[in-house]
Amino acid sequence: MNNFDVTVIGGGPAGLAAAIKACDEGARVLLIEREERLGGMLKQCIHDGFGLSRFGERLAGPEYVERFMDKLSEKTVDVRLLTFVTRIEKTAEGFCVVTVSRDGLERISTKTIVLATGCRERTAKQVFIHGTRPAGVFTAGTAQHFTNRLGVMPTKKCVILGSGDIGLIMARRLTLEGAKVLGVYEINPTPSGLTRNIHQCLHDYDIPLYLSHTVTRVFGADRLEAVEICEVDESYKPIESTKVRVDCDALIVSVGLIPENELAESVGVELDSHTKGPVCDCQLMTSVDGIFSCGNALHVNDLVDFVSASGELAGLSAAHYAKKAQCKVNIKIGNEFLYLVPQQLDLNADNSRVTFYFRSKAVREKSLLRLTVDGQEVFKRVYPFLRPPEMQQLVLNMDKFAVQNGSDVRFSIEVAE
Numbered sequence: 001m002n003n004f005d006v007t008v009i010g011g012g013p014a015g016l017a018a019a020i021k022a023c024d025e026g027a028r029v030l031l032i033e034r035e036e037r038l039g040g041m042l043k044q045c046i047h048d049g050f051g052l053s054r055f056g057e058r059l060a061g062p063e064y065v066e067r068f069m070d071k072l073s074e075k076t077v078d079v080r081l082l083t084f085v086t087r088i089e090k091t092a093e094g095f096c097v098v099t100v101s102r103d104g105l106e107r108i109s110t111k112t113i114v115l116a117t118g119c120r121e122r123t124a125k126q127v128f129i130h131g132t133r134p135a136g137v138f139t140a141g142t143a144q145h146f147t148n149r150l151g152v153m154p155t156k157k158c159v160i161l162g163s164g165d166i167g168l169i170m171a172r173r174l175t176l177e178g179a180k181v182l183g184v185y186e187i188n189p190t191p192s193g194l195t196r197n198i199h200q201c202l203h204d205y206d207i208p209l210y211l212s213h214t215v216t217r218v219f220g221a222d223r224l225e226a227v228e229i230c231e232v233d234e235s236y237k238p239i240e241s242t243k244v245r246v247d248c249d250a251l252i253v254s255v256g257l258i259p260e261n262e263l264a265e266s267v268g269v270e271l272d273s274h275t276k277g278p279v280c281d282c283q284l285m286t287s288v289d290g291i292f293s294c295g296n297a298l299h300v301n302d303l304v305d306f307v308s309a310s311g312e313l314a315g316l317s318a319a320h321y322a323k324k325a326q327c328k329v330n331i332k333i334g335n336e337f338l339y340l341v342p343q344q345l346d347l348n349a350d351n352s353r354v355t356f357y358f359r360s361k362a363v364r365e366k367s368l369l370r371l372t373v374d375g376q377e378v379f380k381r382v383y384p385f386l387r388p389p390e391m392q393q394l395v396l397n398m399d400k401f402a403v404q405n406g407s408d409v410r411f412s413i414e415v416a417e
């Protein structure tokens, strides 16, 4: 099957929650993940503290997502792994999602899309550090991936730039694994991470935190040998007289996350300049009807419980939207009409008093207006005459006529006997 009500892009905690919820609402759901396992970033977050508000327990990241993966396995959700969404196109029925996988290029049609693509880290390049480009400059997430998933220590002695939560967590993690973390250097006068992480990850392990400090240069040819650190003034300008050289074999950069929204942008979704995620309504629908956003793709969350909650809302909203789209029935008219308004019937709405407006194309004398549903006449009325300038109004209880999804609903005008 290649035709879905809801296609969720991204199999992290947000995408998992969205897929489960949309399936519970009766939607045909596809979940696409570019990696070989579901779980998103939480696969590498092996420390505990996840799910306190949702489950009332201190779970590790993989344990938290495992609960959602277990639930997902009970659902009829089509899951495609190692599949990368490269493009989204608008179509008459909704959207076409273009994917690349080992099977090649595929085009999937879907009524709605939930963007759960998460976020990515800012890199050293984006904070303009001068010097050479040796090995040993990692984002905190890359260091986390090496340490927790590949079992490879990326450093013996390092400096951490930025006091974001991932950097703080990695300061503790690397210390526990035997590395020496010389300090966490933060350009702002206040820390960026959660207070609990400052205590549990730095203070408890005697790792110093230097506020209003930054790394201004890296040294080393093949491998990093040292970094230059400066205090900054109130306008964040390095104070030359304070510069010191610190010997280390790695610089770990934890300077913020950016929602991943290239796909959203490519299909015209409006982004908020503050969150860098889509502008959305209370159902998490973006500026493009039928496209929803959740989790860290929408805005960077501090707790995964919020991520899951937003995934559930996006999944629910997308399923409702798809169902609604599914229940629109086109009302057909014969050539005798100039037009008829409205042109569609929403089967989810109250149709007990639908007002139709129509004009005939030509001047007609005694005419019979007929309404058929699936070939059966359900209504007729004789008009003594019909003229294009004179709009006709007709109020009908359409709920009486057993119109169903896919029904042929047709108005015609013929000569009355």
Ligand SMILES: Cc1cc2nc3c(=O)[nH]c(=O)nc-3n(C[C@H](O)[C@H](O)[C@H](O)COP(=O)(O)OP(=O)(O)OC[C@H]3O[C@@H](n4cnc5c(N)ncnc54)[C@H](O)[C@@H]3O)c2cc1C
Residues within 6 Å of the ligand: 009, 010, 011, 012, 013, 014, 015, 032, 033, 034, 035, 039, 040, 041, 042, 045, 083, 084, 085, 086, 116, 117, 118, 119, 120, 121, 140, 141, 142, 144, 165, 166, 169, 257, 260, 263, 294, 295, 296, 297, 301, 302, 303, 304, 307
């Ligand atoms: C490097 C890093 C480390 C983190 N470490 C911690 C931590 O230690 N503790 C903590 O509380 N929080 C941490 N977080 C935050 C945590 O990631 C979020 O709370 C949570 O994982 C966000 O869930 P999500 O589903 O929105 O995104 P993610 O978990 O990032 O999942 C997004 C998924 O979308 C997939 N995807 C993206 N684009 C495509 C595409 N085009 N096609 C197919 N699939 C796609 C990705 O492969 C990924 O699996 C970290 C975040 C990052 C970026």
